[in-house]
Amino acid sequence: MPSHPPQTAPKSPTHRRPKILFYHIHDPHYGFTNFSAHPVQYKGKRYPTSEHLFQAFKFMDTRPDIAEKIREISEFPRDAFKEARTQQAYVRSDWKDVNIAMMDIAVEHKFAQHDDLKEELLMTGDAELVEDSAEDAFWGIGNRGSGRNELGKALERLRTKIRSAQRPVILFYDQRNPYYSFTNLSPHPVAFNGEMYPTSEHLFQAFKFLGYHPDVAQAIRLCKKPSDAWAEAGRHKTKIRADWHDVRVEKMDIVLWQKFNQHPQLKQELLATGDADLVEDSPADAFWGRGKNLQGRNELGKALQRLRTKLRKL
Template identity: 85%
Template sequence: MPSNSPRTSPHPAAHRRPKLLFYHVHDPHYGFTNFSAHPVQYKGKRYPTSEHLFQAFKFLDTRPDIAEKIRKTSEFPRDAFNEARNQQAHVRPDWKDVKIAMMDIAIEHKFTQHNDLKEELLMSADAELVEDSAEDAFWGIGKDGKGRNELGKALERLRTKLRSAQRPVILFYEQRNPYYSFTNLSPHAVAFNGEMYPTSEHLFQAFKFLECHPDVAQKIRLCKKPSDAWAEAARHKTKIRADWHGVHVEKMDIVLWQKFNQHPQLKEELLATGDADLVEARLRAPSWRRF
């Protein structure tokens, strides 16, 4: 059962791909677990979580009455797990052979029915997805960190499937990779209302204060690096315009419009992406949404 105490990634230097650990209820990416509160529709019926659906799969073809009892047991995934365990004698005989395929079905229904989770999964780029469970060495990595991690592998398979079924995906964020200029951190100055901002990040951070505390906005504009602009805005977070959460997307649109129209080569690069799905591939939540 997901707990509150995070564990560190085992042997991080031994793997080239970055690791994205999930499992603990208060940590990022808890939605990747089957215990997250995301209901799933399957064949016309609602299951409170993907754990309910997965546990019901053990009985759906052979004992649909038990499967229905699991579906209705409560909204809590632990109750579904316990009910299935109590009915262990009635589990379909081939369960060990089909359980990974059933997990694939359960999580595909979950992620395709919740666009926020789908986006979060796609934004994990090529990270190794790891269920950081000390209690489960099959679906997770177990106490010694050497478990099979089959849920993590299932999520990676789904990530690949979603990408191949969608529009082409262009990932951007890392400075060494193509399309870094699509980020607000790229060194493309932006003019706005007669003043020059070193990057679009400077302008975006300044928007938090421009109308209510122009002195703070000016300090941000004069920062040397985009990270400094972000930090300066964070220092003054108590002065951010009161309606920021209601207007921040609109302000980002303005920032990007100014940046790409003032740099023709960026505009051409953006248009050349066609109908590709553009994904800012940070493993953490984008900083512009934090406050």
């Protein structure tokens, strides 16, 4: 399974947060910018983008006529930015003292009103969020890459705030971290139809051939390591059952049901996660995990959550 490459030697224990850059419209996470086409409602009024709202904040209390002009100027955030620039003389006198607080309000309203953005933000884990703007060394990192990145910091504050109010997110994948047993690579043998498979990865890979090419399925079962099972299945990819893409999620559900019911301690560990979102933190797989850009489907995490719900009903 592509989300489970061969294990490697442990890396340095020093934890470095991954870094996510956002700014350009053609790159991932453009929705994190204030220029994305996500309208925002504030005090009963619609702002075409969070940039419109943020620029209007500069005048809302002192020159509401200018704030309204910015709101209505057009659907394009650049126009709102330019209009605020032309009205610079009327910006509230304490703007430099409150601009970060106003940004917090703008992004909080935006993400609260767009569930897809909220989910995308939460899926970034503990990554450092960086506005990769060469033009702005205050909200972004500027052309030298050493700017204050205040927009990125605002998004991280919002991420923390949302998590404190919502269900937690549990990441699993790394052998050195908790919940490694939730991966299919953990050393928990699984019995199925009278045969013992060294890991759930062995069984999952064998499912690609069971009932069609039992000799290949048997060769996979006899592999020593889960990475070997994955590689063996790859060597016979032309023999994989034709409907595999249609049934693979269903087969994963079966694999996990067998694994967790045959290992009571794993079942208890899964049930103890409460209502947390379970996310396979695999950078290599955007189907079973969340992928390199943290926007993957996370189908393994979803399968575990389905299993958790099913076990609670027993």
